[in-house]
Amino acid sequence: MQYRKMGSLEWEVSALGFGCMRLPARKFSLMGVDTSRSVKIIRSGIDQGINYVDTAWFYHLGESEKVLGQALQDGYRDKVKLVTKLPMILVRKTEDFDRFLKDQLVRLQTDCIDIYLFHAMNIGQFEKMKRLGLIDKMEEAKRQGRIRHIGFSFHDTQPVFRKIIDYYDWDMTQIQYNYMDTGIQATTDGLEYAHSKGIAVVIMEPIKGGTLANPPEKAMEVIRSSSSRHTPVDWALQFLWNRPEVATVLSGMGNQQMVDENCASADHSGVDSLNQEEEAVIARLAEIYRQKLLVPCTACGYCMPCPAGVNIPQNFAILNTISLETNRWRRWTTARGYKKLAASKDHFDREKSNGNASMCVDCGKCLEKCPQEIDIPVELVKTHAILGRQEAISKHYP
Ligand code: SF4
Ligand code: SF4
Structure with missing residues (x-):
């Protein structure tokens, strides 16, 4: 040992x-x-x-x-x-x-x-x-x-x-x-x-x-x-x-x-x-897992802060975990993480960027910062549809 x-x-x-x-x-x-x-x-x-x-x-x-x-x-x-x-x-x-x-x-x-x-x-x-x-x-x-x-x-x-x-x-x-x-x-x-x-x-x-x-x-x-x-x-x-x-x-x-x-x-x-x-x-193993993930976000944080308070990497991390996870209990607890993020200006903390995907106002300021070239506002719309409105993943990621 x-x-x-x-x-x-x-x-x-x-x-x-x-x-x-x-x-x-x-x-x-x-x-x-x-x-x-x-x-x-x-x-x-x-x-x-x-x-x-x-x-x-x-x-x-x-x-x-x-x-x-x-x-x-x-x-x-x-x-x-x-x-x-x-x-x-x-x-x-x-x-x-x-x-x-x-x-x-x-x-x-x-x-x-x-x-x-x-x-x-x-x-x-x-x-x-x-x-x-x-x-x-x-x-x-x-x-x-x-x-x-x-x-x-x-x-x-x-x-x-x-x-x-x-x-x-x-x-x-x-x-x-x-x-x-x-x-x-x-x-x-x-x-x-x-x-x-x-x-x-x-x-x-x-x-x-x-x-x-x-x-x-x-x-x-x-x-x-x-x-x-x-x-x-x-x-x-x-x-x-x-x-x-x-x-x-x-x-x-x-x-x-x-x-x-x-x-x-x-x-x-x-x-x-x-x-x-x-x-x-x-690094290659992580990369392969990430390819199975829905959004290729590496959580580098370059897109942050978002002026609308969206925690961009956190939203994508929850979505990806839901996609990868096969255990129902862990899927459920992960999904709860999304509910803890702020869904309105009354609850969000600009300093700490705790907003969920629905807070995105599509200003586009994050787009050019992402080295993975993720269309962040588009992916956030899908993220909220899946995590916020409980729509099927396959509807948005066929
Ligand atoms: S497009 Fe959305 S996520 Fe990106 S900076 Fe603007 S409000 Fe934030
Ligand atoms: S810049 Fe792109 S890869 Fe990096 S955290 Fe933001 S969305 Fe994820």
């Missing part, structure tokens, strides 16, 4: 972290966990050098924390940093903080959580966090020794990410990032920005929910023709480990084979470890 810097924290973290959101399932159960198989693979990961385990109140409808608590008995608790999250969506009043944390400590069979996160922060949860004084509660819990460090996981747009990062002296942040998602959510800019402030950046969805594990045939040809031997998953993971800003990469591992393969990948990982040919392969 390789170990890396955890932002400004005084400990080294394994390149691979164990995400406990896709543990082995019980037979005939949608979300129920097979406890003995889960305990076995979690301990196997730790035996192979993993020292960072991540769970949350919601994972497996609460069973994940309980099973992880069991897995960390018999001396395993001392071998890892244990991370879980306050379920922000369920928090209604300030006192809820103590109720959840108390229950989570019981579930996890520990008296201290190494990093406690605000779960799935977006602009709405961020405002609630401030309104209810939850940072104060975090700091109080820290003084009491119930948690050691404070962070947040993130699902919103890049301007919101910067806003949250700038609000507090965070120890870590957990973002969605992979070689396809460099331009959505926190984006590469957010990754670099958080790192520049000494905040440990933990990566989730490194394989884009499995999408990058099953490349289209054209991408497989590129993989097979490379002189470097990597599986599709390994290519995706090495892309992340190559970046100095990344602390650890979480993988939601559901069987022994995944644990063994990912630990083997982590063994030969490192910052700046990819050679030029390998970087070119990943």
Whole structure:
């Protein structure tokens, strides 16, 4: 196992972290966990050098924390940093903080959580966090020794990410990032920005929910023709480990084979470890995926700012993700991202460019700036038809 810097924290973290959101399932159960198989693979990961385990109140409808608590008995608790999250969506009043944390400590069979996160922060949860004084509660819990460090996981747009990062002296942040998602959510800019402030950046969805594990045939040809031997998953993971800003990469591992393969990948990982040919392969894979995408936007941001407040790359990133994603749940959550963008002048923030595609006034100012020569206003009309009015993709991209 390789170990890396955890932002400004005084400990080294394994390149691979164990995400406990896709543990082995019980037979005939949608979300129920097979406890003995889960305990076995979690301990196997730790035996192979993993020292960072991540769970949350919601994972497996609460069973994940309980099973992880069991897995960390018999001396395993001392071998890892244990991370879980306050379920922000369920928090209604300030006192809820103590109720959840108390229950989570019981579930996890520990008296201290190494990093406690605000779960799935977006602009709405961020405002609630401030309104209810939850940072104060975090700091109080820290003084009491119930948690050691404070962070947040993130699902919103890049301007919101910067806003949250700038609000507090965070120890870590957990973002969605992979070689396809460099331009959505926190984006590469957010990754670099958080790192520049000494905040440990933990990566989730490194394989884009499995999408990058099953490349289209054209991408497989590129993989097979490379002189470097990597599986599709390994290519995706090495892309992340190559970046100095990344602390650890979480993988939601559901069987022994995944644990063994990912630990083997982590063994030969490192910052700046990819050679030029390998970087070119990943760039080619991303390019092929993008060809499958509806709008060839690379999220370079050259077209921004839009005078009407449209977040042009964000709109296209959501549309493309919907097009590529095969998982219905993730399609649904991605589509919700569009609803969070502003649809009228009453809600949009010119400074942060949070407008959805319908805000485009067809001024044409972005056109000559786009190196991909995308007819941006035309594509935005289609984007809104699909994401705003729920029209079929095939109607606009036959
Ligand atoms: S054409 Fe639309 S998206 Fe482009 S700058 Fe004008 S308003 Fe913004
Ligand atoms: S300039 Fe073109 S490629 Fe770059 S972010 Fe804007 S639309 Fe996307």
